[in-house]
Amino acid sequence: MRSPILVTGGTGTLGSSVVRRLQDAGREVRVLSRSAHPATVGVEYVTGDLSKDVGISAAVDGVGIIVNCAGSAKHDQEQAQSLVRAATRAGTPHLVYVSVVGADRIPVTSAIDRAMFGYFHAKLAAERVVAESGLPWTTLRASQFYQSLLLVARKMTRLPVLPVPTRVRFQPIDSEEVATRLVELALGPPAGLVPEMAGPRVYGMAELLRSYLRAGHRQRLIVPMGVPGKAARAVRAGANLAPNQAVGHLTWEEFLAEALGGEA
Numbered sequence: 001m002r003s004p005i006l007v008t009g010g011t012g013t014l015g016s017s018v019v020r021r022l023q024d025a026g027r028e029v030r031v032l033s034r035s036a037h038p039a040t041v042g043v044e045y046v047t048g049d050l051s052k053d054v055g056i057s058a059a060v061d062g063v064g065i066i067v068n069c070a071g072s073a074k075h076d077q078e079q080a081q082s083l084v085r086a087a088t089r090a091g092t093p094h095l096v097y098v099s100v101v102g103a104d105r106i107p108v109t110s111a112i113d114r115a116m117f118g119y120f121h122a123k124l125a126a127e128r129v130v131a132e133s134g135l136p137w138t139t140l141r142a143s144q145f146y147q148s149l150l151l152v153a154r155k156m157t158r159l160p161v162l163p164v165p166t167r168v169r170f171q172p173i174d175s176e177e178v179a180t181r182l183v184e185l186a187l188g189p190p191a192g193l194v195p196e197m198a199g200p201r202v203y204g205m206a207e208l209l210r211s212y213l214r215a216g217h218r219q220r221l222i223v224p225m226g227v228p229g230k231a232a233r234a235v236r237a238g239a240n241l242a243p244n245q246a247v248g249h250l251t252w253e254e255f256l257a258e259a260l261g262g263e264a
Contacts, residue, residue: 004028006063009070013147017179018067032059050079056086067096067186077125084133096186097130099123101143101196102240106231113231136190143198145175146255153212163225164206167236173199173248199248215256
């Protein structure tokens, strides 16, 4: 009998998609979640918290593969350390980690950098924990998810005026496509740092917001805003983009049409 596959963050946007695809592949899945959930067919839930190092030993017990979809803007390194410690005690499972495009190219050296782009720094630190763990590992860097940008757009457009950083671009991707790739990697041999994964088009932040507003038949005033710091300068230069890895298929406009549906 094959051992279960652990998915951390398995109730989130990306993690839940990974869980479904693993089930479709006929695998038993264990999900680590901060909240209790009743077991369902093929899915076992373990209550725990990577940030607090609680419940991790029970979650990793007996698993052969771990897909780490958990993440936060500040605690990725600590979460990765908790997971690696427990996984190392339990054996040598294949650890699959999802990071972000540009993690190694965006310098975070000041308070302003950390406030605006600390996420990249946290992801890079977690990558290093995984790579130096001694476990068999695979890391995939993906660009920002459409689903995350949609949440940002919804929050920003509550305001009558939208301050938008100038010359900041994104190459977002559908999280469903990233989930498909993560499952392929998880079920394959450990591969180290694999090629990045980004969406089919590059958009300016203002362009993303205008598309969202058009889809919802709304209007807002967009005001350009300068952002200082080395990290912002790197982003303006395209450090968060992967034009040679535009492997996603769904565009932002197509995603909006599906996601907004009855809202538009």
